[in-house]
Amino acid sequence: MLGAVWAFLALGPLSGFVLVWAGFIAWGCFFHSGADEKALSRTIAGNVYGAIVAWVALLIIVKVPVPALGTVWPAIVVGVTVFFLVIVASVDLLSVVPANVYGYAATVAYALHQGADAGGVGPLQRLTTASIGNPVILLVVSMVIGALFGYVSAKLAGVLSKSAAPA
Secondary structure: OHHHHHHHHHHOOOEOOEOHHHHHHHHHHHHHOOOOHHHHHHHHHHHHHHHHHHHHHHHHHHHOOOHHHOOHHHHHHHHHHHHHHHHHHHOHHHOOHHHHHHHHHHHHHHHHHOOOOOOOOOHHHHOOOOOOOOHHHHHHHHHHHHHHHHHHHHHHHHHHHHHHOOO
């Protein structure tokens, strides 16, 4: 039921402000991280951290081009920034490395594969804007709401399973 609500909101009233698929990624991340309060905080922190690290990588690649290296330059930037997704695993809030990776991957995927608007402007040109068109802002909002939907669905499932239990 909550999946339908999320899809309706993301594809309807919140269209353009959230991405339905990014919310579902965070929702799944919440469940594979333990589906409790700790999982919620780790999912949100990890997804946000990953999105920010991806944003830094994209900024470097776009703003500091090194044409002589061709595709080796973005590969180096990705390699270095991905290192930062893993090295923080000893920090409790960032200890769920997959959450960090999901935020990174979703942000890069959106930025690289979302087409330009009618004015010819795409996510890579919006990296420094303070708007929902900025990939990091859009992905963070989508993933935080998705994680919260995961939390609510876990709580609702707990209530429903208790009420369905024989007396």
